[in-house]
Amino acid sequence: MSWTIRPERPGDEAAIRALTQRAFLGLPYSDGDEADMIERLRSDDDLLLSLVAEDHRGIIGQITYSRALLSNGEDGWMLIGPISVAPARQREGIGRALIEAGEAAIREMGAKGITVLGDPQLYGRFGFAQHTPLRLEGELTEYFQVKSFGADIPEATVSFAPAFG
Numbered sequence: 001m002s003w004t005i006r007p008e009r010p011g012d013e014a015a016i017r018a019l020t021q022r023a024f025l026g027l028p029y030s031d032g033d034e035a036d037m038i039e040r041l042r043s044d045d046d047l048l049l050s051l052v053a054e055d056h057r058g059i060i061g062q063i064t065y066s067r068a069l070l071s072n073g074e075d076g077w078m079l080i081g082p083i084s085v086a087p088a089r090q091r092e093g094i095g096r097a098l099i100e101a102g103e104a105a106i107r108e109m110g111a112k113g114i115t116v117l118g119d120p121q122l123y124g125r126f127g128f129a130q131h132t133p134l135r136l137e138g139e140l141t142e143y144f145q146v147k148s149f150g151a152d153i154p155e156a157t158v159s160f161a162p163a164f165g
Helices: 013-024 034-043 094-108 120-124
Strands: 004-007 049-055 058-070 077-085 113-117 144-148 156-160
Touching: 004 094, 013 034, 013 049, 013 058, 013 077, 034 058, 034 077, 049 094, 058 094, 077 094, 120 144
Parallel strands: 077 113
Antiparallel strands: 004 049, 049 058, 058 077, 058 156, 113 144
16 A cells, blocks of 8 residues: 555645545536535534545545534434545545545544445445435435444434535
C-alpha cells in the first residue's frame, strides 16, 4: 500500500477542496456543490469526522461523517459522505479503506449506524441496505441506504445537517 489514512488536520482544507472538485467533476449525480458542502459542515461545526488518505505527493482521498437527524429524536445515527478519491487513484482500494477506517472510528464514538446516499450496488458490498424502517423523503429515496452496528433500525424519517441544503 502506497498510502496511509489519518484524520484531517488544519491546513488540509485546500487540498480536500481540490480533490473533491476533481473527484466529482462531470459526474451525472453531482451538482458541483460537494466541496462547498464539506466547508459548510466544517464551519457549522457539523463535521463529526473527516479522514484523508495520502501518499508521498499529498491527499488522494477523503471521507466525511456528520450526524443524521431522525424525526423520532433518536441520536447515534450518522451520514457518510461525501467520499472522494482522486480519479487517477480510483480502483486501488482507497475508498474501501476510508469507509472501513471511518466505520471503526465512529463506532468508537458510539454510533448506532450509518446512512448514505449513493449507488446501492456499491454500498451494498459494505453491508448497507435499502428500504429499511429508517427512510428519506423526497427525490433521492432510491439512493438512501442504512447500515446498523447492531442496533434496531428505527422507524423514522431522516434529515441532514443544514450544509446539505
